[in-house]
Each structure stands twice: as C-alpha cells, then as structure tokens.
Amino acid sequence: xxxxxxxxxxxKVEYKLPGKRWMNTPVEFKEGMYCNGTRPDYxxxxxxxxxxxxxxxxxxxxxxxxxxxxxxxxxxxRLEKYRSFRLFMDICVRCGACADKCxxxxxxxxxxxxxxxxxxxxxSVYRRYFTASGKMLGKLAGGRELTLDVLxxxxxxxxxxxxxxxxxxxxxxxIDQAEITMIGREILNLLGLNTDWIAGPVANCYMKGNHLGxxxxxxxxxxxxxxxxxEEITGIKVEPSFNxxxxxxxxxxxxxxxxxxxxxxxxxxxxxxxxxxxxxxxxSTFASEGGNFGSFTSMExxxxxxxxxxxxxxxxxxxxxxxxxxxxxWRVVNQYMDTWNGPADFLEVPVSPITGTRFENAKSTKMxxxxxxxxxxxxxxxxxxDPSRNDHLKVTFHDSCNTSRGMGILDEPxxxxxxxxxxxxxxxxxxxxxxxxxxxxxxxxxxxxNMELRMRGGFPRANAVKYxxxxxxxxxxxxxxxxxxxxxxxxxNYWVPGVDVAGLHELVGNALVMKGEKERTxxxxxxxxxxxEGAENV
Amino acid sequence: MGALFSFVxxxxxxxxxxxxxxxxxMQSIFGTVVPYAAVLIFIVGVVYRVIKWGKSPxxxxxxxxxxxxxxxxxxxxxxxxxxxxxxGVIGRMALEILLFRSLFRNSKSELRDxxxxxxxxxxxxxxxxxxxxxxxxxxxRHIRLFATPIPSFxxxxxxxxxxxxxxxxxxxxxxxxxxxxVTYLLxxxxxxxxxxxxxxxxxxxxxxxxxxxxxxxxxxxxxxxVDIVSVKELAMGLVSFNxxxxxxxxxxxxxxxxxxxxxxxxxxxxxxxxxxxxxxxxTRNLANNSRAxxxxxxxxxxxxxxxxxxxxxxxxxxxxxxxxxxxxSPAITPxxxxxxxxxxxxxxxxxxxx
Ligand code: HEM
Ligand code: SF4
Ligand code: SF4
Numbered sequence: 001x002x003x004x005x006x007x008x009x010x011x012k013v014e015y016k017l018p019g020k021r022w023m024n025t026p027v028e029f030k031e032g033m034y035c036n037g038t039r040p041d042y043x044x045x046x047x048x049x050x051x052x053x054x055x056x057x058x059x060x061x062x063x064x065x066x067x068x069x070x071x072x073x074x075x076x077x078r079l080e081k082y083r084s085f086r087l088f089m090d091i092c093v094r095c096g097a098c099a100d101k102c103x104x105x106x107x108x109x110x111x112x113x114x115x116x117x118x119x120x121x122x123x124s125v126y127r128r129y130f131t132a133s134g135k136m137l138g139k140l141a142g143g144r145e146l147t148l149d150v151l152x153x154x155x156x157x158x159x160x161x162x163x164x165x166x167x168x169x170x171x172x173x174x175i176d177q178a179e180i181t182m183i184g185r186e187i188l189n190l191l192g193l194n195t196d197w198i199a200g201p202v203a204n205c206y207m208k209g210n211h212l213g214x215x216x217x218x219x220x221x222x223x224x225x226x227x228x229x230x231e232e233i234t235g236i237k238v239e240p241s242f243n244x245x246x247x248x249x250x251x252x253x254x255x256x257x258x259x260x261x262x263x264x265x266x267x268x269x270x271x272x273x274x275x276x277x278x279x280x281x282x283x284s285t286f287a288s289e290g291g292n293f294g295s296f297t298s299m300e301x302x303x304x305x306x307x308x309x310x311x312x313x314x315x316x317x318x319x320x321x322x323x324x325x326x327x328x329x330w331r332v333v334n335q336y337m338d339t340w341n342g343p344a345d346f347l348e349v350p351v352s353p354i355t356g357t358r359f360e361n362a363k364s365t366k367m368x369x370x371x372x373x374x375x376x377x378x379x380x381x382x383x384x385x386d387p388s389r390n391d392h393l394k395v396t397f398h399d400s401c402n403t404s405r406g407m408g409i410l411d412e413p414x415x416x417x418x419x420x421x422x423x424x425x426x427x428x429x430x431x432x433x434x435x436x437x438x439x440x441x442x443x444x445x446x447x448x449x450n451m452e453l454r455m456r457g458g459f460p461r462a463n464a465v466k467y468x469x470x471x472x473x474x475x476x477x478x479x480x481x482x483x484x485x486x487x488x489x490x491x492x493n494y495w496v497p498g499v500d501v502a503g504l505h506e507l508v509g510n511a512l513v514m515k516g517e518k519e520r521t522x523x524x525x526x527x528x529x530x531x532x533e534g535a536e537n538v
Numbered sequence: 539m540g541a542l543f544s545f546v547x548x549x550x551x552x553x554x555x556x557x558x559x560x561x562x563x564m565q566s567i568f569g570t571v572v573p574y575a576a577v578l579i580f581i582v583g584v585v586y587r588v589i590k591w592g593k594s595p596x597x598x599x600x601x602x603x604x605x606x607x608x609x610x611x612x613x614x615x616x617x618x619x620x621x622x623x624x625x626g627v628i629g630r631m632a633l634e635i636l637l638f639r640s641l642f643r644n645s646k647s648e649l650r651d652x653x654x655x656x657x658x659x660x661x662x663x664x665x666x667x668x669x670x671x672x673x674x675x676x677x678x679r680h681i682r683l684f685a686t687p688i689p690s691f692x693x694x695x696x697x698x699x700x701x702x703x704x705x706x707x708x709x710x711x712x713x714x715x716x717x718x719x720v721t722y723l724l725x726x727x728x729x730x731x732x733x734x735x736x737x738x739x740x741x742x743x744x745x746x747x748x749x750x751x752x753x754x755x756x757x758x759x760x761x762x763x764v765d766i767v768s769v770k771e772l773a774m775g776l777v778s779f780n781x782x783x784x785x786x787x788x789x790x791x792x793x794x795x796x797x798x799x800x801x802x803x804x805x806x807x808x809x810x811x812x813x814x815x816x817x818x819x820x821t822r823n824l825a826n827n828s829r830a831x832x833x834x835x836x837x838x839x840x841x842x843x844x845x846x847x848x849x850x851x852x853x854x855x856x857x858x859x860x861x862x863x864x865x866x867s868p869a870i871t872p873x874x875x876x877x878x879x880x881x882x883x884x885x886x887x888x889x890x891x892x
Contacts, residue, residue, distance in 0.1 A: 011652035017735045083594040084820045091815035094741050096733040100647045142738040168602045172641040174821035217860035242862045307843045338832045361609045365829040408607030408620040430656035434604040463654045
C-alpha cells in the first residue's frame with residue numbers, strides 16, 4: 001500500500017494547471033488515490049456482468065470485446081431515461097463557478113477534480129457521439145473519441161467524487177455532478193468496473209441484510225455487549241427485540257452502528273432513548289441496514305437492496321418506521337425509497353406515541369428520521385436531560401452531504417445538540433449546512449488503499465474543524481452519519497488530533513436521565529465523567 | 539487555441555457579410571433570406587431541443603436542498619431553498635432565472651499557510667446579470683423597428699434606458715453595459731487560469747459573436763448613423779412577409795444583421811440553450827416533498843431481490859439458536875438441508891470495516 005505523506009506535505013496543494021490541454025493529458029493512476037478493483041465473487045453474488053480478477057493498475061482491464069458499444073448503448077439508454085443526464089450534458093456554460101467548490105479539487109489541485117471537468121470527461125464523449133456538431137466537427141466542437149484511456153479516466157475520477165452535490169448548490173443551473181457520477185458509475189458497472197470496497201458491502205447486504213455481513217446471531221451478540229455496557233453505566237437493563245412481529249415501529253439503522261466504535265455508542269443512545277420511552281419497537285436482522293451501497297453502484301442495485309425495508313415492515317406488521325443516523329441512507333429514503341419500492345400503503349402515517357405528533361412530512365414514506373423524532377420529544381418536554389454530563393465535550397456539528405443537500409435536515413440535530421450539550425460551536429459559515437464539506441470518504445470511498453485521496457478530500461472539512469478547535473477548544477465532532485463515524489476519526493487523527501467523533505444519539509444517551517438509573521460516573525464510552533462541582537444528583 | 543479559432547471565425551463572418559453586400563451586392567440575400575432562415579432554424583431548433591429534453595422523464599425527485607426541510611411545525615423551513623410545494627418552487631425558479639441566485643452564492647477559496655479561507659466573489663454574478671439583463675433590454679428595444687405604432691412599453695424602456703440624455707442620438711446605457719459586461723466575461727475566460735483551462739472554442743465563439751454584434755450596433759447608432767427610416771422599412775417588410783430592400787442602407791447594417799442571424803441559428807445547437815434548459819433542471823424545479831407525496835418513475839420495472847424466506851432458509855438454525863423468531867418451523871426440507879450443509883466461504887468475505 002502507498003505510504004501516506006505527512007500532513008505538512010499534503011496541505012501544500014498545488015493549484016497550478018498543466019500547460020497541456022486536459023483532453024491531451026492522459027490519466028495517471030496515482031497510488032493511494034484509488035480503490036482496488038472488485039473481486040469476481042462479489043459481482044457474481046448479485047449477477048453483475050464481467051466478473052473477473054483485475055486491478056486498476058493493470059494495462060489490460062479484461063473488458064468484453066464490444067465494450068465500446070456497451071458503453072455507448074449504456075449512455076444512450078440513460079440519456080433517454082434521465083432528463084437530468086441529458087440536460088446536464090447539454091447546458092453547462094463552463095462559467096467555472098463550481099470549480100473550487102469541490103473538496104477533492106481543493107484537496108488535490110488536480111483540475112480534473114473540478115466538477116465541471118469531471119463532467120466534461122463524459123460530456124466530451126457525449127458531444128462526439130450524440131450531438132450533430134460533435135459528430136461533424138469532432139475535437140473542434142469539444143468532442144472526444146471513446147478510448148480505453150478515456151474509460152480509465154472515467155473510472156479514476158468518478159471514484160474521486162463522493163457524490164456530495166456541493167457543486168450543484170453553486171451551479172446557476174443546478175447541474176449536479178453527483179448525478180453524472182452516479183450515471184457514470186452505473187455505466188462502468190456494465191463492464192464489471194466497480195471497486196472492491198463498494199461491491200463487497202453490496203454483496204453482503206444482498207445476502208445477509210447488511211453491509212458488514214453480520215449474520216443474525218452475530219448481530220444479537222453484538223447487541224448483548226452493548227446492553228451490558230448500558231447496564232454498567234446506568235444500572236438499567238435495556239431489552240432490544242429482534243424480528244418481533246406486531247411491534248408498532250420498525251427501527252432501521254446503518255449496520256455500522258451495530259459494530260465498532262464510535263457507532264456502537266450511538267446505537268447505545270438509540271436503545272436507551274427507546275427504553276426510557278417504553279417504545280414498542282423492534283430491530284430486524286434482515287432489514288439490518290439502512291445504508292445502501294447499491295446506490296453507489298446503480299439505481300437498480302439500490303432498489304434491490306432497499307427492498308428489504310418495506311418488505312420487512314410488511315412481514316412484521318409494524319405501523320411505521322424510524323430510521324437511524326446515516327447520511328446516504330437518508331438521501332435514499334428521502335429521494336428514492338418510495339419511488340423504488342413504495343407505495344407503502346400497508347403502513348400508517350407516523351404518529352409519535354409519546355407526543356401525538358403526526359409526521360405529515362413523512363406521510364407517504366412512513367419513515368421518520370430519528371432526529372425529527374427526538375427533536376419533537378424534547379420540544380414537548382418528554383425527556384429529562386442533564387446536558388452537564390456532556391460538559392467535558394466542546395461540540396461542533398458536521399452536516400453530512402446527503403442529509404444536507406439531499407434532504408435538508410439541518411436544524412433538528414442542532415436543536416437536539418443544544419439541549420443535550422452546554423458547549424456547542426458552529427464551524428465557519430461556508431463549511432456548514434447546505435455548504436458543508438464532505439468527510440472525503442462518502443459514496444463508498446472509505447477504503448484503506450485510497451487513504452491519500454480520503455485525507456485530501458477531507459482536508460477542507462478538517463480545516464474547518466481545526467479552526468473551531470483553535471478558537472473554541474472543540475474536542476468533539478458530532479454528526480448524523482455512519483460513514484462519518486467510520487471515516488472522520490481517521491481524518492481527525494491525521495489533520496486535527498485531539499478531536500473525537502460522535503453520533504448525535506451518543507450525546508443524547510449521555511444526557512438522558514433515565515428512570516431508576518444509578519448516578520452516572522461514566523459516559524457511553526465507559527470513560528469517567530469529570531467530577532461535578534457540588535455533585536448534585538439530578 | 540479555441541479562442542483564436544473562434545475569433546477568426548467571427549472575423550470571417552464579418553468579412554463574408556461585408557464582401558457579400560459591398561462588393562457583390564447581395565443585399566437581398568443578407569437582408570431577407572438569411573434572417574428568415576435564421577429565425578426558422580432558431581424556432582425549429584429550440585422546439586426540437588426542448589421536446590428532446592421533455593421526452594426524457596424525471597424518474598426520481600432529486601431536488602438539491604439548499605436549506606432547512608419542512609418537517610416539524612416549529613422548525614423554520616427554508617421555503618425558497620428547500621421548497622415543499624409549487625409556490626416555493628416557483629419562487630425558487632423565479633429567483634434563479636431573474637436574479638441568478640445560485641451564482642450569487644459564489645465564493646472564492648484560498649489556501650494560505652495550510653489554511654483554507656473563503657471570500658466573497660460577486661464579480662461573476664454582477665457581470666452575468668448585467669450582461670443578461672442588458673441583452674434582454676436591447677433585444678426588446680429592437681421591437682421599435684418591427685412594429686408600428688411602437689408599443690408603449692418599448693418607448694418606456696427607451697426613455698428609461700436613455701435617461702442620461704447624453705448626445706444625439708441619445709446614449710442608451712444598456713448597449714454600453716452589454717459591451718462592458720461581455721468584455722469582462724471574455725477577459726475572465728482569458729485570465730482566470732481555471733476558467734481558461736476548461737474553456738472550449740464553443741465558449742469563446744458566442745462571446746466574440748456578441749461582442750461583434752454589440753460593437754456593430756453601437757457603431758451603427760452613434761458613428762456611421764445608418765438611415766433609420768429605411769431600416770425600419772426593411773424590418774417591417776420582414777415581419778409582414780413582404781420583404782423589401784430599400785436602397786442606401788450602409789454595409790454595417792448588413793453585417794450586424796448577419797451576425798445576429800448567425801447567433802439565432804447557432805443558438806439551438808449550442809450551450810446557449812441553457813436559457814431553455816434552466817427551467818427544466820430537476821435539481822431546481824422539483825419540490826422536496828418526496829416523503830409526503832410519492833414520486834412515480836414511469837420506467838420503473840421489477841428487480842431481482844433476495845427475499846426474507848431465502849434469508850431465513852440460510853440462517854434458520856442460527857436464528858433459532860440465538861432466540862430470534864422465525865417464520866417456518868425448524869423442520870428442514872431436504873433441499874434446505876443440502877443448502878445448510880454446503881460449505882460456505884463466509885470467512886473469506888471481509889467485514890466492510892475500516
Ligand atoms: C432564462 C434565461 C437565461 C438565464 C437564466 C441565463 C443564465 C446564465 C448564467 C447564470 C450564466 C453564467 C454566468 C456567465 O458565465 O456569464 C450565463 C452565461 C451565458 N449566457 Fe445566459 N442565461 C439566459 C439566457 C441567455 C440568452 C438568451 C443568451 C443569448 C445569447 C445567453 C447567453 C449567455 C452567454 C454567451 C453566456 C456565457 C458567458 C461567458 O462566456 O462567460 N443567455 N447565462
Ligand atoms: S457552475 Fe454549472 S454551468 Fe458553471 S461550469 Fe459548473 S456545471 Fe457548468
Ligand atoms: S458531487 Fe461533490 S465530490 Fe462530486 S464533483 Fe461535485 S462537489 Fe465534487
């Protein structure tokens with residue numbers, strides 16, 4: 001594996017442009033900047049084409065004879081299926097407003113990471129094969145032959161885009177490179193050109209219900225550990241149920257929360273909250289994944305994985321669904337799930353059994369974000385909270401790309417944080433809310449072999465965290481995304497040592513005063529809470 | 539490269555018109571045939587392009603949400619940046635089209651000593667808005683030539699536009715602003731390295747063309763002073779489908795008209811179609827209400843899935859041992875038995891963890 005350069009080196013980004021025009025600059029595969037090619041068995045599991053052993057650095061990618069035809073037909077089909085695609089191929093004026101909005105450009109200085117050029121990689125081929133001027137004038141009209149080099153360039157750069165949609169906020173026409181990347185990856189998948197890190201979780205999720213490939217008994221035993229920890233901290237034994245028919249609510253979380261720090265702390269927070277409310281809910285080992293690496297592969301694969309959620313809700317006979325903290329899961333729930341696998345007319349419009357609030361905004365999907373659910377509880381005064389238990393934390397909040405630009409859940413988590421923490425500081429305005437920067441590892445880029453890319457892509461985010469660390473002493477980066485919880489600790493260690501990462505409901509769990517709990521001396525990480533002045537027991 | 543090429547093409551176009559009119563005397567071609575053809579190509583082309591876009595459906599609600607969603611009643615929704623209904627969408631689109639709201643967000647990032655800073659960058663927005671609005675007003679002012687009596691809104695525009703009351707003929711501000719703004723946009727393409735790097739010949743061409751159109755227009759109005767009565771006669775002839783070519787109109791007029799015709803004919807096949815496309819952009823013109831109202835995909839099709847029964851068949855025993863409820867009694871059918879005893883390569887599939 002490539003050696004990761006030191007932060008001092010990586011932070012000296014060169015934005016100088018090569019003298020040669022981009023069309024004449026062939027792609028160069030730099031170690032540390034790309035993921036491994038997918039193993040054949042992953043593709044076989046989901047019946048994807050061209051399973052074989054290959055490596056991106058190989059000269060020969062072992063493509064089918066007629067690969068060019070497959071790509072061009074794939075483009076044609078999608079131009080007819082997606083207005084977004086056709087329009088975005090046609091109307092860019094190359095004003096460059098999007099250029100320095102992408103964290104991968106800011107972090108690498110590679111001009112092909114400017115959203116507009118990332119799109120031009122494909123647009124040039126579109127012009128050559130699908131427009132009259134490109135067919136006649138070729139290069140003069142900005143057209144470009146589809147060659148193996150071009151295909152490799154697509155692969156390299158479509159897997160250096162985290163589908164974060166930041167560019168689309170700034171584009172005067174809303175051209176969304178995420179959409180082009182998604183379609184580009186879909187086309188690459190027609191040739192078996194996925195990455196290992198995406199195809200593996202897809203195969204796992206398809207067969208076992210979750211990305212991590214946790215089997216039902218393993219899920220259960222993981223939970224037992226968490227239940228024990230909760231008991232140690234609070235003296236209360238929570239009793240999560242699995243695959244229980246007749247529960248009122250199905251709870252679906254990203255599987256990352258069931259396995260490994262700091263996701264498990266968030267998971268403990270969920271369980272403590274639900275226990276305290278006496279909520280009639282169940283987990284499912286089959287629908288044990290809210291996230292959807294299928295959506296990083298193709299729309300069809302996304303739909304195939306997402307199917308489980310409604311199917312399981314129906315089988316168990318629940319009334320509605322709550323979803324845990326996960327970024328791309330919520331982009332999928334908000335923008336795709338109902339269209340793919342709805343209508344969920346066997347469910348009821350979600351009504352909080354505690355407050356009676358009817359979630360009108362979710363009346364068709366019947367799925368409520370846990371931050372919406374919890375914010376509503378707090379607003380109605382249904383939770384007893386002791387924010388001073390988070391006093392050892394100086395918290396800032398990272399908006400995940402998906403929940404901010406593909407949904408818009410911005411103030412619910414902030415409201416919760418302000419109620420469970422006494423020390424909350426925002427990062428600079430250009431780096432939060434709809435302008436948030438990606439963690440650098442979204443859309444399935446959170447592998448190990450592309451670590452340099454991740455650190456570079458996460459540089460703008462880390463930079464903003466560093467700012468609040470220096471100005472306010474921030475030591476905790478809160479978020480509502482499982483990929484963040486997996487990826488940000490590495491990013492923080494690299495760029496901003498001393499800042500930890502926590503899911504929102506870990507902070508809730510810390511502050512939640514439970515009926516009959518013992519005096520808390522530890523937080524959810526089993527770390528000692530600092531002695532409280534006056535030691536009053538709430 | 540692309541810039542030079544586009545520049546040469548525009549010069550050639552000017553020469554063609556000049557030679558055609560001044561040397562060859564093809565006034566009727568350049569004064570009637572070419573404009574008619576151009577307008578025809580424009581209309582057919584634009585309709586064709588818009589129909590083509592319209593034929594591709596919008597399978598998924600992919601609104602780019604630029605603010606707080608509508609959720610709980612006490613949380614303030616960003617009604618324009620994250621609209622939940624048509625009123626919000628109309629407002630959002632109106633601001634995009636009339637004021638270039640997204641472009642107004644533009645910022646500039648700078649890396650200094652390992653720290654990224656973001657500053658305001660409104661020049662692009664200012665030049666773009668100045669260019670487009672003055673272009674529109676200039677275009678509308680031309681109606682004066684094509685209608686008798688002159689519609690009152692056109693006279694009003696002229697009065698507003700010429701309020702400075704300088705010179706004779708009166709100086710119109712929009713003409714000057716148009717030329718300045720488009721020159722800024724052109725210089726930006728030359729001097730901002732990133733923009734230069736991404737620019738194609740087809741980005742320079744319309745800008746050079748518009749510079750040439752605006753320049754010939756200004757020359758004609760303030761310096762060469764073509765005979766406006768004859769020009770109106772020609773224009774009226776065109777719109778009444780009774781074309782005439784009055785004598786004595788200077789060549790500069792024909793050059794101007796030829797360049798405008800080229801712009802019209804070029805429009806549908808170029809990036810200038812952004813003017814039509816912006817209305818259709820699915821990230822902007824959809825409400826973010828897809829959890830409340832189901833969005834239907836017209837080409838949706840059934841997909842292969844892994845069902846619960848298949849899952850339970852694989853894991854039944856493990857589930858029972860772990861105390862997880864199952865659908866089917868533990869009695870195992872022979873096929874299931876076979877399946878269960880099949881060697882699995884579970885151990886090989888790495889857990890998707892850091
Ligand atoms: C609803 C109508 C329109 C909207 C919302 C719109 C919007 C925009 C925006 C936001 C830009 C980017 C900023 C820039 O590069 O200047 C732009 C560029 C441009 N527009 Fe428009 N536009 C419209 C109609 C037109 C029309 C009718 C023309 C006719 C010639 C036109 C010509 C151009 C040109 C040439 C550029 C590129 C300028 C450059 O090279 O930098 N636009 N437009
Ligand atoms: S902001 Fe939009 S129109 Fe401008 S270069 Fe980027 S994608 Fe093209
Ligand atoms: S979607 Fe995000 S990562 Fe991809 S090009 Fe746009 S800004 Fe960059």
